[in-house]
Amino acid sequence: LNADNDEQEDDDLNLSDDEEGGTRIGDIYIPPPVKPYCSTESIGPxxxxxxxxxxxxxxxxxxxxxxxxxxxxxxxxxxxxxxxxxxxxxxxxxxxxxxxxxxxxxxxxxxxxxxxxxxxxxxxxxxxxxxxxxxxxxxxxxxxxxxxxxxxxxxxxxxxxxxxxxx
Structure with missing residues (x-):
């Protein structure tokens, strides 16, 4: 029963760790690019x-x-x-x-x-x-x-x- 709970928790963690924009290749998760702290979009000159x-x-x-x-x-x-x-x-x-x-x-x-x-x-x-x-x-x-x-x-x-x- 304890081993089954651990597997269920692992599956739940994998699903909840995936962020929008992230990618999975097999067992490897590649997170999305880091959002920039500042924007290059300028308003005006x-x-x-x-x-x-x-x-x-x-x-x-x-x-x-x-x-x-x-x-x-x-x-x-x-x-x-x-x-x-x-x-x-x-x-x-x-x-x-x-x-x-x-x-x-x-x-x-x-x-x-x-x-x-x-x-x-x-x-x-x-x-x-x-x-x-x-x-x-x-x-x-x-x-x-x-x-x-x-x-x-x-x-x-x-x-x-x-x-x-x-x-």
Whole structure:
């Protein structure tokens, strides 16, 4: 009688443990995907980075444009030593993180220096933004007149300045 009760309880547990969206393959139960804690559905416009312009910053000699970026996903990938961290450092530089947060003691060390480019006196990074409105079909539109650029320039004397839309 006790063994029969245990089997009945096991059967009851298997049925009650199955959640909507879960799958059974033989004796194996695969639960449904975890529900996200936050939603990617937006109501109204949202701000995105459309591209980044980097000029003579750390490992980047000359002007380099990163982007255009996707409206829904970004990834910085590459082999070791290819400058992935310097992309993040360039954004931290524009967003006013102290020099020690971007792996240096003085702003002047952010200026690119190599045997091919020894006399560079400044570096700059410009982050381009725009507001977009997402559509249910996965497309989006840029809100008219919403684009703007925040940039920062640093010099050999460790001074720097910011501009918004080159002002």
């Amino acid at each position: 949202r701000l995105i980075i459309t591209k980044i312009s980097i000029c003579n910053f750390k490992s980047y000699a000359g002007e380099v444009f990163l982007g255009p970026f996707s409206h829904c996903f970004h990834a910085i990938i590459g082999p070791n030593g290819s400058g992935k961290s310097n992309v993040i450092d360039s954004m931290l530089f524009v967003f006013d993180y102290r020099a020690n947060k971007i792996r240096c003691k003085k702003l002047s060390v952010l200026i690119h220096k190599s045997s091919a480019h020894e006399d560079i006196s400044s570096c700059s990074v410009a982050v381009h933004f725009a507001q977009i409105v997402d559509h249910p079909d996965g497309t989006y539109e840029i809100v008219k007149d919403s684009a703007f650029v925040i940039s920062r320039t640093a010099f050999r004397d460790n001074s720097s300045f910011y501009t918004i839309d080159k002002r």
